[in-house]
Amino acid sequence: MTVGIKDVARAAGVSVATVSRVLGNGPVSEALRKRVEEAVRATGYRPNLSARRLRSQHSQTIGLVVSDIRNPFFTAVGRAVEEEAYRAGMRVILCNSDENPEREQLYLGLMQEERITGLIFAPTRATLERIDGLGLDFPVVLIDRSGPPGLHDSVVLDNAQAAAALVEHLFVRGYRRIGGLFGNTSTTGIERHEGYRGALAARGLPANARFIPPNADAAEEAVMRWLAGPERPDAIMASNSLFLMGVIKAMRRLGLSTPGDLAVAGFDNEPWTELVGPGLTVVEQPVDEIGRAAVSLLFERVETPQRPVRKVVLPGRCVLRGSTAVAAVASAV
Amino acid sequence: MTVGIKDVARAAGVSVATVSRVLGNGPVSEALRKRVEEAVRATGYRPNLSARRLRSQHSQTIGLVVSDIRNPFFTAVGRAVEEEAYRAGMRVILCNSDENPEREQLYLGLMQEERITGLIFAPTRATLERIDGLGLDFPVVLIDRSGPPGLHDSVVLDNAQAAAALVEHLFVRGYRRIGGLFGNTSTTGIERHEGYRGALAARGLPANARFIPPNADAAEEAVMRWLAGPERPDAIMASNSLFLMGVIKAMRRLGLSTPGDLAVAGFDNEPWTELVGPGLTVVEQPVDEIGRAAVSLLFERVETPQRPVRKVVLPGRCVLRGSTAVAAVASAV
DNA sequence: CAGGCTTCTGAAAACGTTTTCACTGAAAAC
DNA sequence: GTTTTCAGTGAAAACGTTTTCAGAAGCCTG
Known part of the structure; x- marks a missing residue:
């Protein structure tokens, strides 16, 4: 047959x-x-690839586990990874953990069973903490989230610097009560919070941060309460695009507009951020470069297992739009 | 070891x-x-999955080839497919053709080599036309795009009906010069165009359609020229979310707002459509249901190869928002 | 208690490749 | 003219499983 x-x-x-x-x-x-x-x-x-892989002991496959496939950041990185891997004759198997440590565990197991050559991984904080004890028998390159330099190569945005730049930008534009919205499942949130806090401190301003679960509804709820409460900010920095969406939704429910009632800045230059209100100021991540760097880090590690651990930190790019225009009107009120 | x-x-x-x-x-x-x-x-x-698959002759894997991974419609369907497949103990391998028939060919070959159990496939028009002659030795379920009933099961939106509903809605709201923007690589575009044309004819209105490549830039350019030309519409229906984005971008460049200067309606209820201007009217596709239906169609086909071909047609849901509000102001001008 | 069922178990074949090994014949080196 | 090298080739082993087959032990039936 x-x-x-x-x-x-x-x-x-x-x-x-x-x-x-x-x-x-x-x-x-x-x-x-x-x-x-x-x-x-x-x-x-x-x-027959199964037979070929079995006999040759090369799966010619790398794994990619992301925490949220609906986040355009990850689909973009995924595309870059696939492109680059394909060029080297490698397949990519993509899994989506949905920020769920159990699913992560499941997929890591699957990767073992597929005998992948190596893994590119955006872990939840829970998994990141015990990743060294997991006994994975393939090299891992962390992306997006990494924490203190450990056993694994990684490629991340310079989160602290990027957050600080946004805060500084808001300060220069005249905002003084700058709130920050951070995710509580990733190290990204922590690092961005650090940059945020540092930049505020440098300007002698108080921090005003919220840590929430990584979804738009949580952000919307938080902002609703925030704007009604005593600590009402005049600007909000959202640590990812879901939160940014939540902020906008809350403002619409309250009938507020940006930047007049509230300045808004966030992360990830998704196509729609340009289209909302006067346009939203965001930090753009170099997604292609992140994907490419992750793949080459992985290949180098495979070739030279003893190579010292490397951490690639890439700068973000501020895209300034109307949502952080000068606070003149707001201050006048 | x-x-x-x-x-x-x-x-x-x-x-x-x-x-x-x-x-x-x-x-x-x-x-x-x-x-x-x-x-x-x-x-x-x-x-060792390779060994297991080789010996047992079951890959326990289904393929999913989509035409644009950055389109949230496909990521959403992909999630549903994976969820459902996983429940049956199957893995999913996801490939992204980027609307490129050559890449499609490549991936179809890969699927053969992986000896997948079956394929869920959103083909380009070029590939769809000769899919019967491709000699694929696994069952295929078409999604999103299918054309006239052929050899393969399929699950699609009722595109004609959905497009007609949008047109009718625009008519009722007072719009009379309704333009349509359709993709030139998929059958989806064709079907939606048919519904569009039919609904206009039923109301005795002239059709005014453009067929363009499936990206936002093409849409933006088309709209720029359109709005400057003699056939300027007072409403535009965009056949997918990329085009919708292009429409909005063009309007921003021209300093126009919706619905006052131009009513806008489109397809796919993506999160951001709610946040732009007064909110964009769209047809929402039942993505979860599409994914689930595709998987069960595939499994049934695997179990009963002789079963007659089935085509599942699912209705869309109109989400009415401000971008198609009554044309009073526009008409008054 | 003999015979026939079950039920469980292990030895060995099989899956479709790649890789090792030994061999051939021809070319190169002496 | 003999030996050495070498490139090309095929037979057979190996990869890590599942599956087939046959045997052993236990149970029931008459």
Whole structure:
């Protein structure tokens, strides 16, 4: 029924070894190579990857586990990773943990069973903390989230610097009561909070931060209460695009507009941020570069297991838009 | 080095066959089962999926090829597919063709080599046209795009009906020069165009359609020219969310607002559509249901290859927002 | 108690490749 | 002209499982 390497060999009048060598660019005379290639075409042969992987002990596959597939940041990184991996003849298997440590565990197990060459991983905080004790027998490159330099290579945004830049920008534009909204499941939130706090301190301003679960509803609720309460900010920095969305939704419910009633700044330059109100000021992450860097870090690690651990920190780019315009009107009120 | 089933067998003092049976819930006495499970735990054994797949001839894997991974519609469907497949103990391998027929071809080949159980596929028009001659040796369920009933099961939105509903809604709200923006790579565009044209005809209005490549820039350019030209519409229906984005971008460049200067309606209820201007009127697709239906169609086909071809057509849901408010102001001008 | 069922178990074959090994014939080196 | 090298080739082992087959032990039936 399905045609195997044997059938090709028979059709070409050679041994299976020769067919295999043709397929793998091994040493074969030009004449036989022609014959075999012709036979491959004639039979419509397709190699069986399971068999190939089993015998060769190379899965030619890297894993990519992200924490939220609906987050365009991760789909963008995923595309870059796939592109780059493909160029090196590697497949990518993509899994989505949905910020759920149990699912993460499940998928890490799956990766083991697939015998992947290596993993690119955006872990939840829970998993990151015990990642060294997990006994993974493949190299791991952390992306987006990493924490203090540990056993694994990583490539991350310079979160503290980026958050600080946003805060400083808000300060310069005249805002003084700058709130911050941070995720409580990732180290990203922590680092951005640090940059936020530092920048405020440098300007002698008080911090006013909230740590919430990573979804838009939580952000919306938090902002609703915040704006009604005594600590009402005149600007909010949202640590990711879901929160940014939550902020905008809350403002719409309250009938507020930006920047007049509240300045808004956030992370991730998604296409829609340009289209909301006067446009939203955001930090753009170099997604392609992150994906490419992760793949090459991984390959280098595979080739040279003893290489010292490296952490690639990439700068963000501030995209200034109307949501952080000068606070003149707001101050006048 | 890596622990195999043999090591487990030795540790448990049984044969490899018994270990295999324990793993596969075969008939094994309670006593041995205990011993083996203990040995599995002790050794940290992880089955080798390549070997398992090779021997058992079941890949336990379904493929999912989508045309644009950055389109939230596909990521949402993908999540539903994965969820449902996982429940049945199947893995999903996801590939992104980027609307490129060559990449599609490439990935279809890969799917063959992975010996997938079946494929869920959102094809480009080019591939759809010759899909029957491709000699794929696994069942295929088409999603999002399908065309006339052919050899394959499919699950699609009722595109014509949905487009017609939008047009009718615009008509009722007072719009008369209703433009339509359709993709030129998918059958979706064609079907939506048909619904659009039909609804206009029923109301005795002229059609005014543009077919463009499936990206936001093309839409933006088209709209820029359109609004400057002689056939300027007072409402635009965008056949997908990328186009919707392009429409909004063009309007911002021209300093126009919705619905006053131009009413806007589109497809796919993405989170941001709620946040732009007065909110954008869209047709929401039942993404979860689409994913689930595709998976169960596929499983049924696998179980009963002779079953007659089925086409599941799901209704969309109109989400009315401010971008299609009554045209009073516009007409008054 | 003999015979026939079950139920459990292990040895060995099989899955479709790649890789090792040994061999051939021809070319190169002496 | 003999030996050495070498490139090309095929037979067979190996990869880590599942599955088949046959045997052993226990149970029921008559």
